Amino acid sequence: MGNSGTAEDEGRRRGRNETEEERADRMWTELIQEVRVAQMGVQILFGFLLTVVFQPKYERLSDTDQTIYLITVVLGAVTTGALIGPVSLHRLVSGRRVKPQAVRWASRLTVLGLVLLLATTACSLLLILRVATHDGFVPYLVTGVVVWYLLCWFGLPLWTRYRHTER
Template sequence: MTQEVRRKGRDETEEERADRMWSDLIQEVRVAQTGVQILFGFLLTVVFTPKYDGLAHTDQVIYIVTVILGASATGALIGPVALHRLVTGRRVKPRAVRLASRLTFVGLLLLLATMTAALLLILRVATHDGFVAWLIAPVVAWYLLCWFGLPLWVRRRHTHR
């Protein structure tokens, strides 16, 4: 009696795999888009508050950099939607999924930078102290662990070749 060899993974065509991966990617992007859009919307209002004029020049520069990072993150995280819309029906979905995945990754990096800069600005204004970096560092380390460290560890440990 011969033992049946079980295949690992899914039995799907390249197009079916692209469809599944696209669906997964869009769900992921929705979560990140919501966060970045709320943060970006908040950032856009700060310049119109009376307190903005009283900010130190350095804090105003940090604010401007934060807004630009937020706008860039928003663009990168909305990019996959525009990409999909413009290439739908062109039979390039596997390539579009790879490009959208890269845009999403860049968007996450930009979101990390935006959140770090926003924390820097808020904590500088709130504390007026030199220990702001010590407050931000553990938060950024936590983001890095949650967003990149743990996923990469799982990928390395549990991916079968």
């Protein structure tokens, strides 16, 4: 019979009563808080990685370990770019009345940054464990950690979204 606005209807209604612009503002604020956490982690990791090449032990690393190191540094650099990208995007389009679109692009950059952060962390862990242990179990251990990250960062959120989103 249509929406009569009764208390019963109000109890069943979900979501917020906000305009597209209000929603974009809220989502932008939430996204920036999330990006700050990821940025901090990648910047600390990347800063640490940049110092490794200047250590005396670097010259004694195997060719494989040096290759892993170089891949890890490049991954750290592109991860930093993806996670700082939303800030630049916001600054360059601010005031242009495209916030909903900017939020979508910033969200995509953030997810890309998280995938790259996963790869950077995995490569860092691989390098550190190879140098520290020289054991054959290292790839299995790194794989286990990557699976854990995939579950925490993507599996649980996607399951929650699927399980608790009304269709």
